Amino acid sequence: xxxxxxxxxxxxxxxxxxxxxxxxxxAALIVGLSLVASLRAVRSSITGQRGAAxxxxxxxxxxxxxxxxxxxxxxxxxxxxxxxxxAGETGRKTFNDVDDYNAWxxxxxQNPDGSNxxxxxxxxxxxxxxxxxxxxxxxxxxxxxxxxxxTVTVLHNNVVRATRVGxxxxxx
Numbered sequence: 138x139x140x141x142x143x144x145x146x147x148x149x150x151x152x153x154x155x156x157x158x159x160x161x162x163x164a165a166l167i168v169g170l171s172l173v174a175s176l177r178a179v180r181s182s183i184t185g186q187r188g189a190a191x192x193x194x195x196x197x198x199x200x201x202x203x204x205x206x207x208x209x210x211x212x213x214x215x216x217x218x219x220x221x222x223x224a225g226e227t228g229r230k231t232f233n234d235v236d237d238y239n240a241w242x243x244x245x246x247q248n249p250d251g252s253n254x255x256x257x258x259x260x261x262x263x264x265x266x267x268x269x270x271x272x273x274x275x276x277x278x279x280x281x282x283x284x285x286x287x288t289v290t291v292l293h294n295n296v297v298r299a300t301r302v303g304x305x306x307x308x309x
Contacts, residue, residue: 195260195291195298198246202262202289203301205249210234211285211307220268235285235305239266246291261292274304283307 156164212218213234222237229249232238244261246254264287270276271284284306291299 191293191298195293196301198254198257198260198262199289199291199299199301202246202264203287203303205229206235206238206264206266206287206289207303207305209237211305212236235287236266238264238287240264259294261295263290263292264288265290269304271306 210233213223217223220236221239222232226232226237228251229238229241229247230251241264242261245257246260246262248254266288267286268278268280268282269284269286270278270282274284274286277286284304287303287305289301290297
């Protein structure tokens with residue numbers, strides 16, 4: 138066969154060993170896309186964890202308020218017996234029966250003494266109390282029925298994060 142210049146063989150081999158500019162660009166693009174996908178997955182995970190933590194916090198706030206309300210008397214222990222706060226009952230520390238909490242709202246959530254709970258800016262607790270049929274708590278009543286439905290709702294930045302519903306009856 139024809140005699141080849143040994144120098145040209147070496148040059149051809151050296152050219153084949155390196156990456157072309159197109160291959161290097163493709164590899165960089167693949168690495169970049171992988172990095173973007175990884176960052177999105179991490180962000181999604183953090184967002185999910187934050188949402189779970191907010192739901193847990195909201196559930197705690199709702200349950201604590203429900204427990205506080207259900208510990209009280211069914212109705213005012215002295216006359217007059219009104220639905221809602223009686224005269225002089227201006228805050229949670231003066232409430233003495235379940236329906237005193239009707240239409241109660243606080244933002245941020247507070248302790249019973251009126252002091253704010255820490256680190257809860259943007260959070261709101263709301264309470265609704267209604268007379269209901271003792272045999273069907275989904276049926277409201279316009280008059281005393283012997284049963285009160287209590288609904289505690291907790292919101293964060295105006296989004297409902299937890300709701301607790303309970304019934305208190307006049308049976309001791």
